[in-house]
Amino acid sequence: MADSLKIASKGKALTFGELLLRISPDDEGQWLKDNQFPFFIAGAELNAATALALWGVPSKYVTALPDNGMARQIVAFEEQQGIEISVRYHGSRLGLYFLTKGKDLKNDALIYDRAYSAFSELKPGMIDWDKEFEGVSWFHFSAICPAISHNIADVCEEALRVASEKNIIVSIDLNYRSKLWKFGKEPVDIMPRLVQYCDVVMGNVWAAEAMLGIPVTPNIHESGQRSIYLKEALRTSEEIVRQYPKCKAVANTFRFDGKAEVDYYAALYTGGEFYSSNEYSASHIINKVGSGDCFLAGLIYGFYNDLGPEQTLEFATAAAFEKLFIESDVTNLGVKEIWNRVK
Helix, strand or coil, rough: CCCCCCCCCCCEEEEEECCCCCCCCCCHHHHHHHHHCCCEEEEEHHHHHHHHCCCCEEEEEEECCCCHHHHHHHHHHHHCCCCEEEEECCCCEEEEEEEECCCCCCHEEEEEEEECCCCCCCCCCCCCCHHCCCCEEEEEEHHHHHHHCCCCCCCHHHHHHHHHHCCEEEEEEECCCCCCCCCCHHHHHHHHHHHHHCCCEEECHHHHHHHHCCCCCCCCCCCCCCHHHHHHHHHHHHHHHHHCCCCCCEEEEEEECCCCCCCEEEEEEECEEEEEEEEEECCCCCCCCCCHHHHHHHHHHHCCCCCCHHHHHHHHHHHHHCCCCCCCCCCCCCCHHHHHHHH
């Protein structure tokens, strides 16, 4: 049987990523008449950190921001959510992205405005990782970070080397953002050297193909069958563990947006065993952003609290599904509320 995931000590969960503002105009253009935009504090890793703090896991977040009043207001607000914030203050810009209300992160509904942000201008040596990892037992980042620039990819690898030396559990979310990979490298040129340090890999079979070069069986979409998708998830998970010996758990999420409803379920491969979750459906959702971040936080919560693989998967899946009905980028549901929503 493959090695299972064990946390030696219950320290902090540290996440690393870019803090953003999400600005969400409506699809009909009412924002022009109202002369105002809805906005939300955003960032995949911050979403996960916020959920973990809400669920009682000691949470720390490392980022870079410009040294101005607005940035410090945001930091103070996030600290009120129970997150320890460590900021490298430099540069002059806070990253933004525009996403039409209720839309997915694709097509013309998404516009990034992140060039020359303080985070994008980080370079190796700017963050004292030995200091940041004091009292930390889990480190999480996402594939959004190395997609920003080559120097951020190098910063990620710098952090991963230190985390591995300290025997800190490392997780990655293989979230693919095609609009970010614009610095002359494809994901498969960068991601394998980062994933080699990871104990937990989360994503889906299509992300594994785009980022790790693990091909998806042709025409599986034609079936639309859960059993076919889960069989592919098992095959991909086994291949990831084979290629990356440090990896002890692989999770796959599946969300299908049909004309009538949204279907959501997930799978987890760990300790040589494969688990699949209950399936959830809804005819209407509010916001697609952040459900994957919530799922990842659910995995960390489960492993951190020594829940079994099935319980961990069901908690993460329910948390992620319920996030689809929350307008902001982060969940506001506590642990008991999520367990009450598990089928």
